[in-house]
Amino acid sequence: MQIFHRSTNTISRVSLFGAVFFIALLGWVFDSLQRSSYNTQQNVAREQPVQFSHAHHVGAIGIDCRYCHTSVEKAAFAGIPPTKTCMNCHSQIWAQSPYLEPVRESYRTDRSIEWTRVHDLPDFVYFDHSIHVNKGVGCETCHGRVDQMPLMWQASRLQMSWCLDCHRNTEKYLRPKDQVFTMGYVPAGDQLELGRKLQKEYGIRKVTVLESCSTCHR
Amino acid sequence: MRVERKAAAVGLLLCAAAAAACRQEMYNQPRYKPLGRSDFFADNRQARPPVEGTVARGMLRADSRLYTGKEGNALVSVFPLPVTRALLDRGRQRYNIYCAPCHDRTGAGNGMVVQRGYRQPPSLHIDRLREQPVGHFFDVITNGLGAMPDYAAQIPVEDRWAIVAYVRALQLSQGARVGDVPPESRGELDRAKPTGEPSPASPEYPTLYKSAPIRGSGAGSVPGAQLDPGAPAGGVKAKPPK
Numbered sequence: 001m002q003i004f005h006r007s008t009n010t011i012s013r014v015s016l017f018g019a020v021f022f023i024a025l026l027g028w029v030f031d032s033l034q035r036s037s038y039n040t041q042q043n044v045a046r047e048q049p050v051q052f053s054h055a056h057h058v059g060a061i062g063i064d065c066r067y068c069h070t071s072v073e074k075a076a077f078a079g080i081p082p083t084k085t086c087m088n089c090h091s092q093i094w095a096q097s098p099y100l101e102p103v104r105e106s107y108r109t110d111r112s113i114e115w116t117r118v119h120d121l122p123d124f125v126y127f128d129h130s131i132h133v134n135k136g137v138g139c140e141t142c143h144g145r146v147d148q149m150p151l152m153w154q155a156s157r158l159q160m161s162w163c164l165d166c167h168r169n170t171e172k173y174l175r176p177k178d179q180v181f182t183m184g185y186v187p188a189g190d191q192l193e194l195g196r197k198l199q200k201e202y203g204i205r206k207v208t209v210l211e212s213c214s215t216c217h218r
Numbered sequence: 219m220r221v222e223r224k225a226a227a228v229g230l231l232l233c234a235a236a237a238a239a240c241r242q243e244m245y246n247q248p249r250y251k252p253l254g255r256s257d258f259f260a261d262n263r264q265a266r267p268p269v270e271g272t273v274a275r276g277m278l279r280a281d282s283r284l285y286t287g288k289e290g291n292a293l294v295s296v297f298p299l300p301v302t303r304a305l306l307d308r309g310r311q312r313y314n315i316y317c318a319p320c321h322d323r324t325g326a327g328n329g330m331v332v333q334r335g336y337r338q339p340p341s342l343h344i345d346r347l348r349e350q351p352v353g354h355f356f357d358v359i360t361n362g363l364g365a366m367p368d369y370a371a372q373i374p375v376e377d378r379w380a381i382v383a384y385v386r387a388l389q390l391s392q393g394a395r396v397g398d399v400p401p402e403s404r405g406e407l408d409r410a411k412p413t414g415e416p417s418p419a420s421p422e423y424p425t426l427y428k429s430a431p432i433r434g435s436g437a438g439s440v441p442g443a444q445l446d447p448g449a450p451a452g453g454v455k456a457k458p459p460k
Contacts, residue, residue, distance in 0.1 A: 060330075061319065061330045061331060061334070062319075062330055063319055064314070064315040066315050067315055067316060067319070067372070070372050077252040077253075079252075080253055082371070084371060085371075085372065087367070088367040089319075089331055089336060091367070092335070092336050092337060092365070093331065093334055093335050093336055110261075111261070111262070112253075112261075112262065112263060114255065122244065122245040122246075123244065123245060123246060123247040123249070123251075124244050124245075124247075
């Protein structure tokens with residue numbers, strides 16, 4: 001007795017064959033999803049208790065990153081400025097502005113302003129600002145054009161492949177040390193040539209060290 | 219048979235859920251982090267202040283000249299640490315970070331923040347300030363003065379002295395005449411004639427000999443002043459999450 005029609009032969013062949021493509025497609029969709037901003041929160045600006053704008057303070061007034069992020073050259077943690085730092089200027093400028101009420105309240109009551117974290121690596125990853133900053137990796141390379149951000153967002157994926165892409169090709173990104181805090185830096189000549197020179201000058205270690213698991217997972 | 223399968227499926231699901239939870243545990247481990255929030259302490263800060271009177275090893279600060287700029291009650295007039303080229307370079311860098319927003323890079327007192335309405339500080343090149351001992355500048359940075367905020371929390375002690383040294387160099391340069399430039403360096407004056415606007419992005423201020431303007435006339439060449447104030451204020455590029 002014939003239960004299946006003859007055409008099912010073709011259908012089964014096609015579907016067997018198609019399954020391979022389907023799985024590949026699924027893999028691709030999954031991979032893109034996992035790199036997408038939906039997963040990594042890249043380019044998503046966060047609400048903050050105070051509408052603090054880097055575009056105003058860095059872009060328009062030209063304050064250096066280190067005025068506020070004082071520990072970025074010396075420590076793993078870049079540092080978020082205490083209320084006192086804001087009051088250096090805002091005791092006089094915009095001193096009545098309602099936007100700044102949370103800052104003044106914090107100063108009066110000695111309670112911290114609670115900023116929302118934007119960049120947050122998992123706790124099993126070790127990251128250190130000081131070595132990057134002191135070996136010529138610019139803030140802009142990782143954080144993007146901070147001077148154009150009215151609210152802070154994360155400009156990079158911050159996934160392992162992103163870290164490794166640089167650790168394997170540091171010559172593509174290194175800058176002279178006096179340009180680390182510059183926004184909108186353009187290399188004077190050929191970046192690869194400059195990068196190789198700087199690699200030697202700064203004593204950047206071998207790729208095998210920089211991509212070794214224990215460099216970042218310790 | 220049916221029941222066993224169901225039980226296995228439920229068990230698997232539970233395992234998966236537990237594993238997912240583990241992942242979160244490892245992502246956000248229950249330990250204290252810099253500036254983290256604590257619900258245990260009354261001030262909600264994980265960072266604890268050291269007990270009052272704590273002195274870290276090697277931080278006794280016994281040298282009052284170095285740490286307060288004073289000897290007894292008198293301001294010191296000699297630097298308590300050697301003034302080297304490296305110290306001056308460091309001072310220039312730190313001055314441009316912490317002081318230039320108000321005092322501007324030449325010290326004339328026309329920084330960007332002053333242009334936005336902050337009280338204008340006196341030029342660092344007035345005679346009264348030229349004649350002040352170095353201890354005075356250190357004291358102003360450490361304790362503030364009038365409308366000037368203190369910078370004790372932002373600038374470590376050695377850096378404060380580096381800034382003072384650089385302020386002295388600025389004062390020298392702003393009053394300098396061609397005759398003060400060593401003959402072998404005078405050629406640089408012509409080469410360094412301002413060719414265009416200094417780039418506002420460049421962290422370097424032209425070297426001491428470069429502009430040597432007449433006293434108090436430097437305000438026009440404040441690098442920060444050339445920034446277009448309104449430029450990047452445009453709309454939010456990315457949407458905040460709802």
